[in-house]
Amino acid sequence: MAKPKLATTWLTGCSGCHISLVDLDETLLDVVGQVEITACPPLTDVKEAPEVDVALVEGAVATEENEEVLRRLRERAGKLVALGTCACFGGIPGLRNLHPLAQALQRAYVDTESTVHGVLPCSEEIPRLQPFVRPIDEVVKVDGYIPGCPPTPKMLAQALAALLSGQELVWSRRNLCEECPREHRAMKTTDFEFISQNVSSVCELDEIDPKLCFLEQGVPCLGVATREGCEARCLAGNMPCRGCMGPTPDAKEQGAKWVNAVASLLPAGTLSFLDDVMGLGCRFALPASLSPHWVGKEDEK
Amino acid sequence: MRKVALFFASSACRAGEPIDVKRLASEFEDSVDAVRVYEDFHDSSSLAEMTALVRERGISAVILAGRSPDHYEATLGGDHVAEELARAGVNPNLIIHANLAEHCSLPHAGAPAGVLFQKAKALTEVALLDARIRSAVEIVEVPPRRRALVIGSGAAAMVAAYRLVDLGIRVVVASASDGWRWSDAEKAHLAPSVSILEGHELCTLAFATQIRGVTGWAGDYETILAHEGATRRERFGGIIVAVGEDCESYMALWPLLQIDSTRDGRPYSRNAHTLSVRSTTSGVAIVPPPRAGEEALPRQTADATAAVLEITDLLNKPWLAHRVAVSKVDASHCGLCRTCIKVCAFNACSIDEHAGTSKVDERLCKACGNCVVACPAGARDLITGPTAQITGAIDLLAGVKLGDDPRVLAMLCAGCAYRAADTAAKEGHSYPASVLPLRVQCGGRVDMQHVLQAFEAGFDGVVIGTCREGKCHNIVGHLYLDRRVVLLRDLLRERGIDPERLQIMDISPHEGELCAKTLADFVGELSGAMSGAT
Ligand code: SF4
Ligand code: SF4
Ligand code: SF4
Ligand code: SF4
Ligand code: SF4
Numbered sequence A: 001m002a003k004p005k006l007a008t009t010w011l012t013g014c015s016g017c018h019i020s021l022v023d024l025d026e027t028l029l030d031v032v033g034q035v036e037i038t039a040c041p042p043l044t045d046v047k048e049a050p051e052v053d054v055a056l057v058e059g060a061v062a063t064e065e066n067e068e069v070l071r072r073l074r075e076r077a078g079k080l081v082a083l084g085t086c087a088c089f090g091g092i093p094g095l096r097n098l099h100p101l102a103q104a105l106q107r108a109y110v111d112t113e114s115t116v117h118g119v120l121p122c123s124e125e126i127p128r129l130q131p132f133v134r135p136i137d138e139v140v141k142v143d144g145y146i147p148g149c150p151p152t153p154k155m156l157a158q159a160l161a162a163l164l165s166g167q168e169l170v171w172s173r174r175n176l177c178e179e180c181p182r183e184h185r186a187m188k189t190t191d192f193e194f195i196s197q198n199v200s201s202v203c204e205l206d207e208i209d210p211k212l213c214f215l216e217q218g219v220p221c222l223g224v225a226t227r228e229g230c231e232a233r234c235l236a237g238n239m240p241c242r243g244c245m246g247p248t249p250d251a252k253e254q255g256a257k258w259v260n261a262v263a264s265l266l267p268a269g270t271l272s273f274l275d276d277v278m279g280l281g282c283r284f285a286l287p288a289s290l291s292p293h294w295v296g297k298e299d300e301k
Numbered sequence B: 001m002r003k004v005a006l007f008f009a010s011s012a013c014r015a016g017e018p019i020d021v022k023r024l025a026s027e028f029e030d031s032v033d034a035v036r037v038y039e040d041f042h043d044s045s046s047l048a049e050m051t052a053l054v055r056e057r058g059i060s061a062v063i064l065a066g067r068s069p070d071h072y073e074a075t076l077g078g079d080h081v082a083e084e085l086a087r088a089g090v091n092p093n094l095i096i097h098a099n100l101a102e103h104c105s106l107p108h109a110g111a112p113a114g115v116l117f118q119k120a121k122a123l124t125e126v127a128l129l130d131a132r133i134r135s136a137v138e139i140v141e142v143p144p145r146r147r148a149l150v151i152g153s154g155a156a157a158m159v160a161a162y163r164l165v166d167l168g169i170r171v172v173v174a175s176a177s178d179g180w181r182w183s184d185a186e187k188a189h190l191a192p193s194v195s196i197l198e199g200h201e202l203c204t205l206a207f208a209t210q211i212r213g214v215t216g217w218a219g220d221y222e223t224i225l226a227h228e229g230a231t232r233r234e235r236f237g238g239i240i241v242a243v244g245e246d247c248e249s250y251m252a253l254w255p256l257l258q259i260d261s262t263r264d265g266r267p268y269s270r271n272a273h274t275l276s277v278r279s280t281t282s283g284v285a286i287v288p289p290p291r292a293g294e295e296a297l298p299r300q301t302a303d304a305t306a307a308v309l310e311i312t313d314l315l316n317k318p319w320l321a322h323r324v325a326v327s328k329v330d331a332s333h334c335g336l337c338r339t340c341i342k343v344c345a346f347n348a349c350s351i352d353e354h355a356g357t358s359k360v361d362e363r364l365c366k367a368c369g370n371c372v373v374a375c376p377a378g379a380r381d382l383i384t385g386p387t388a389q390i391t392g393a394i395d396l397l398a399g400v401k402l403g404d405d406p407r408v409l410a411m412l413c414a415g416c417a418y419r420a421a422d423t424a425a426k427e428g429h430s431y432p433a434s435v436l437p438l439r440v441q442c443g444g445r446v447d448m449q450h451v452l453q454a455f456e457a458g459f460d461g462v463v464i465g466t467c468r469e470g471k472c473h474n475i476v477g478h479l480y481l482d483r484r485v486v487l488l489r490d491l492l493r494e495r496g497i498d499p500e501r502l503q504i505m506d507i508s509p510h511e512g513e514l515c516a517k518t519l520a521d522f523v524g525e526l527s528g529a530m531s532g533a534t
Helices: A016-022 A026-034 A064-076 A085-089 A092-098 A101-111 A153-164 A193-197 A254-262 A268-273 A277-281 B021-027 B044-057 B069-073 B080-087 B101-105 B113-133 B155-166 B184-199 B247-257 B296-315 B339-343 B370-374 B387-398 B417-426 B448-456 B477-493 B512-533
Strands: A005-010 A036-039 A052-058 A061-063 A077-083 A129-134 A144-146 B004-009 B034-038 B061-066 B095-099 B138-142 B147-151 B170-174 B203-206 B209-217 B220-227 B230-236 B238-241 B284-286 B320-324 B327-329 B349-352 B357-360 B380-382 B408-413 B435-440 B461-466 B502-506
Touching: A005 A016, A005 A064, A016 A052, A016 A153, A026 A153, A052 A064, A052 A085, A061 A064, A064 A077, A064 A129, A077 A085, A077 A153, A085 A092, A085 A144, A092 A129, A101 A129, A144 A153, A254 A277, A254 B370, A254 B448, A254 B477, A268 B477, A277 B477, B004 B021, B004 B044, B004 B113, B021 B034, B021 B113, B034 B044, B044 B080, B061 B113, B069 B095, B069 B101, B069 B417, B080 B095, B095 B101, B095 B113, B101 B113, B101 B417, B113 B387, B113 B435, B147 B155, B147 B230, B155 B170, B155 B184, B155 B296, B184 B203, B184 B296, B209 B247, B238 B247, B238 B296, B284 B296, B327 B357, B339 B349, B339 B370, B370 B380, B370 B477, B387 B408, B387 B435, B387 B448, B408 B417, B408 B512, B417 B435, B417 B461, B417 B512, B448 B461, B448 B477, B461 B477, B461 B512, B477 B502, B502 B512
Parallel strands: A005 A036, A005 A052, A052 A077, A077 A144, B004 B034, B004 B061, B061 B095, B147 B170, B147 B238, B170 B203, B238 B284, B408 B435, B408 B461, B461 B502
Antiparallel strands: A061 A129, B138 B320, B209 B220, B220 B230, B327 B380, B349 B357
16 A cells, blocks of 8 residues: 655744654654655755645745645645644734734834844745734645644654544643643632732742742743643743643633633732733734734724 | 524513514514514413413423513512423523513613614524523422521511511521610510510520621521631521611621622612512522611511511422522533632632542532633533623624614623613613623623624624622622733733723612713713724
8 A cells, every 4th residue: 555645834934843843753764654755844855745645734824925835735635734833823923913014024124123224025036925924724724733832742743643544633622730740739729818918920939939830829821721732841841831732722812711810810919010911822822813913003003 | 403482572662662573573483483472471361371382382492572581580479480481391591581671672762763673683682592502400409498597686687586486487596796786665665575586496596696608599508607716507598687777797798698789888679669678699588777767666677577578488488499500611621720719709619639620519609600711721611601602692793783883792790780781771861772782690701702702793892891899799700800801901902902992880780870871971982982083
């Protein structure tokens, strides 16, 4: 029997997902043995993949070229799978949606502090940016999602195994706290003193207890509103979760869902220091949320 | 698919501006299993026809498109219609009201007939959506405990206790004071009865006692009574609050019983004209303090007697139907983050370590929905007001065309703001018809995603109507709503949605005029902002 054919491509992302793929180490060799990789930007130099059984797409749709590449790949792929948070939810590139395009360009090419004599790109050769960044399922039908920025090699190995044996991709529907090794103390009971008498802000902490839930210490952590699956790698490094696995499956908006929860968990002191709720809550999934982009007038921002 | 019957009360459609109820009914002929128009639901012939229809056609959900649910509940025998329908086999959670009088015909004086018709149709459609989505609640039959708790130490408390023991009902009189508190004149009148009461085997006097906790429901309340440092638990079928003019005692009782009060600290009666002793909490009767200029003793003894009747009416029933209206947990979503434990004001959430999921204690849960909103994994839902119903209703209402006024979604908390809007209508205050009401369980039930959804769906403004500070029926719903909205404003601003398009209206049930004014002013501000912008 012929080996199944696999192609990958990258749209607007950072190539991190592909690096994670290469990070599969020996597992990758197993995969290479089982499939025929027809196109994969870091490994091959094939610009346009032939017909394939499975296509993995990294990155969001941000340019006209992205859209065209994606549509063409869709036509030739049996199954098309979103690889990584950018492809699934828009990811980091999607944060540009908070600004009208003209302003985003102006800021990036002209106004940044490090730029001298900046000019807006105007060459016909360069793919034109679309007004807003979109996750790939807004453009084509998607058969599966592998969230994560980037997805862990373990998730990738699981996903490839499932895809190659023709199974659906199924991930846990729970939030990250399930995987998180940090313990809860105050959150074991109802107690309204908690919200008023906790530490008033992170700045007042001498050190962060590496064993205790961040929220209990007054440190914003996105883990509550983030899908599990990454093995809580940041938490293990004494770093709060920033939500890169995207929202739990029923949430329509990771930021709002996080707000719903932490408004009753974080002490008032911390809440008053949260001056970038958008940046905290919607860093990874804005284009896939309710109200996915700037809707105000051009000149208001 | 579930069979739904839609009944209209034409009297409600004439309450203020007329709504063409025949035409309205005809609009729904194809979408439900039976449509009927009656003058009203109470009269025996309509009710007989309704129940017969339910039985014959195997109807499982009924929509009563008439007056506000509160209008019916706040009248003597107001639950009669619901009881009869339940007897015919309709689950209480599937008896759904469309409020065509207080939220449509009454408060929009001068609105064009076409606009009112569209609004009435939309409110009925929301009820229909509800009828299709909601699931039945579990009903447990609680044999009421024939024991009553009387809270207070004045003449009213004494009279209530006396009448109860006289009817053969065991009573505990609990009060923080050291003994009876009354004037010499009252003492002279009541002296003989006091002696009898004090020696009565059915009566226990618990002075110098604090009430620390009340859980459960009408027919079976569990209380924690504290006396000289020791606490004991006692169960009662019903409670009478007779603390007289001691407004501070009402305040102290608020976290335990959630009986509403008016601005001047008086307990809020379900109906000041005919049901002055019925509180907003089932199984709890109140004896309102005498008004200024009123002769205290006759009024207090009469009301105490009425309160006893209110409670014994419950306790004499063989069983009371209690709706287990809890929030439910989907274990496959729950990541044990313990957010729900922290937000529940009633200690109803805990972790079942064995099953690896959070769970709800039915005896403690008041179905406020706060944990449903807070649960960041979407593991929870509310049986009496599922999330799908709220999101469906928002989309549905967003599609209604109602003239040129800015369109406002008013998410009204059932405990306070919904009733305040009723009061506004009953007192004859008006506000623009472009305000579209949606009843939610509590301010804490409003998910910030719903607000974003409303703006995304095209609403010009969103009002969240909630209880006044310290008056939240779910203790913290109001507080958490406020805190959520503060953070949400940032999420709105960053997207170019003016945060001023979202307003919180804190209001009490009796504040009708303020409610109408707040809504009208908000619509005015929105039109100003919109015309200024173009
Ligand atoms: S998901 Fe993360 S790692 Fe993958 S392309 Fe996007 S930014 Fe890079
Ligand atoms: S909130 Fe963050 S720190 Fe706390 S348990 Fe969840 S993931 Fe861990
Ligand atoms: S802990 Fe959070 S931010 Fe870190 S990898 Fe996991 S999901 Fe991403
Ligand atoms: S927060 Fe409300 S709905 Fe949730 S368990 Fe507690 S009382 Fe029930
Ligand atoms: S808030 Fe939700 S996910 Fe967290 S413990 Fe409660 S039910 Fe589980």
